[in-house]
Amino acid sequence: MLIQLKGGRVIDPVHNRDAVGDLFVEDGRIVAKLEGRKADEVYDVGGKIVMAGAIDVHSHIAGTNVTLGRQLMPELPALAAAEGQPILASPAAWGSYATGIRYAEMGYTTVIEPAMIPTHAIEAQAELAAIPIIDTAGLVILGNDDYTLELLRGGRAGGDELKDYVAWTLQHSKAMGLKIINAGGSEAFKFNARTFDLDDEVLDYGVSSRAIVESLQKAVADLGVPHPPHVHCNNLGIAGNVETAVATIEATQGLPIHFAHIQFYGYGDAGEKGFSSGAPRLMEAVNKHKNATVDVGQVMFGQTVTISGDILRQFDGRAAASPKKWVINQGDGNGTGVVPYNYRSKSFVNALQWAIGLEIFLMAEDPWRVLFSTDHPNGALFIRYPEIFHLLMDRGERDRWLDDLPKDVREVSNLAGIARELTLSELAIITRGAPARLLGLTDRGHLGPGAVADIAVYTEQKNKTAMFAAADLVFKSGKLVVRDGKVVRVTWGRCYHVKPGFDTQIKRRVNAFYDRYYGADPSWFGVSDAMTRPDRFATIPNLS
């Protein structure tokens, strides 16, 4: 069946397209205009904005850690709704099903879960499979696990065995890439460390955070995995940590690397309160190092819950829990901390965090390397994205928000002086084109022939919050799934993963390791095609 979207303003920065025209869809893909054929179904989208479906590179939507958050905070949606956040006051509103529905309504069609625990990949994949409509993928965590650390003991490089182990882990969990969270820091926490810097060493293993990241970065590059290591740096959330972030960026050897939620590292220590915007310093480094990409991790005011494999940081953050309860889960590898948090507009620190995030977006010279995220739910629930798009695209809106914040925020941030407003094309880059490119999902994020027909249609309006909260139409793989901001058809998406090769000797070694130290059989946490729907899993080819 040939579908025609007629007369919309098509915004596709991948193809430098921003013009009124038609789009054609057949068999779930975008096709070139077929001369002499009449469309079977025509949607008149005259006056509307037509974009590719949005892609979220970093959103905690599934797995043990997220469900631990749900166990601690079933009241989260009710608390958020009571403050006016656009969410139903039901515990189910942050369950798997509602996650897919709400994302689709906003025009999102692919979302990446960035923190799968290797030994809990079965749960993560089962949860991802329970999310309707959107395509998903998971990043698997290494860097605080004893197998990796043993290979790097005393400054060894890890060599082929590390490469094999990374490849085996990616395949075993059906992940699309590697996540590194406070490399070595969680392991140090097991030895009762309460801080961990880039050049601190993990006790007993004698390996630094820097060395862990470098070794894993090299392994991923050698394996040809399209998505570079996805790194959560040390010292998250601490005043003055911009120096750590810059040092980490400078240590990246020119190899591809992605830094997650860098807003949380954009902190200087100037000013009376010893807390200031480090965004200019951070963005100078980001702008200069073209091998690096980042996502922002924007903060929004209101109730949320922070969920992180950075257990050391979460342990420290427990004192600020609101409501006053927290979970520190000392699990294998990284472990997890879950700390409820309410970002308050009257708080100097929270208001500055909010401003720093926006500064980072607006200081980016190359939007292809500065991607959108709130680190859902850590900076804000993903339902807040439309408000953030509004802030990025409308200086007046930013000024209105700034007026409500503590006055001294203006003194230590640069936001008030930034006139830039993102264009629709730039928004399409940071939410579509750039994420697809970063993830190696070349069949989406754009509207060229051959792309998966993931399409979002919006009504252009001054109020960008309203515009992006409810898409007029959303097509997922060529099927109409949303009309007038509501899901009209529930489909089930695919899960993307990589399949790098490895020497099969690694299996024997890993089996022996788990047998001895855990009394466990790694086959228990191996994800197979059979565990879910047929055709659920799709492979992303390695880089040649």
Next chain:
Amino acid sequence: MKSALERAADLLGRARFPVIGGLFTDIRGAEAALALAERLGGVVDHAASTGLMRASRVMRETGATPASFGEVRNRADTVVVVGQGPLRRDADLLAKLLPAKPGLPRPGDNKRETILLGTGKVALPKQVRTTAVESKLSLPEMVALLAASVREGRFDLRDKALRVKIEAAAERLRKSAFAVFVYDPAELEEPVLHTVLEIVRHLVVTTRAAILSVAAPGNGDGVNLCSTWTCGLPVRTSFARAVPENDVWLYETGRLIESGEADALVWIDALDGTAPARPKGAPAVVLSSKPGRAGKDDVVIDVGCAVVDHDAALYLAPISGIGMVKAANANDSKPSVAAVLNEIAKVLDAKDAA
């Protein structure tokens, strides 16, 4: 004559408020049960949910400080077994948690040791150094005394011998590099669980400490996690209203059947091992992998046994999470719980459409 699936669908289609209980099943069975409960506006509960419910309420009120089985096995220097539950559930638990072979690098240089608090007489592996704290006092009292002593607070205790033991245990805990309390939440009431957590929260200010809650039988933890990611709430949840509701007392299977509030039961028992006791008093659809006697109003459907007849995802203690176990002799002569529940839902859909 109608098929069992049709009779099951008839029974459930007529029911005003059905409960899906037992739930001794794998993750796919749990997913299907949750979907059916949502569709019917019924309740989901698990036959071993008593401990899960206590733990989940305590978690919602104040949080938790769990450690994984692997972390305890490799790194704990002090393992406190609280009550009789853990070693009754698994007599070899201490041998698994404190194996003779050295584990991964661990903090501190203490010799590994276990403290038995009200466990009664138990057989212990040779390699484990043990301090047993026994008394005529109740377990909650002993836990409270230990909590006070860990904080170096004052407490009244005439039994001198017990005081010495409690104080020695508290001293050891303060000096531990990683102390872990092992318990079965089905044995401890909520205030006791809170007290243990408070000890851990006190210790972690200066050192490392955690709890290890023994997993519930019948894949209870797996079913409970599945319920949580599906609807945001643990089991004992009702889907009768627009928003799911969890209530430990209100939505317990036995009470719902006994009181007559639930007018139909779906009883699921499809795992190897001891069968949970099924509450009687409502017409039931029974999905069982074991032979049993059926009541005259029951619809009994033979199903395969997870792990025995088919591969299954279940909560596995050694990885403190859900894993996939292959069936040694897989056979598809009997359908899985998930397949039967999904078929019942299809029959209901067809009836609705007709």
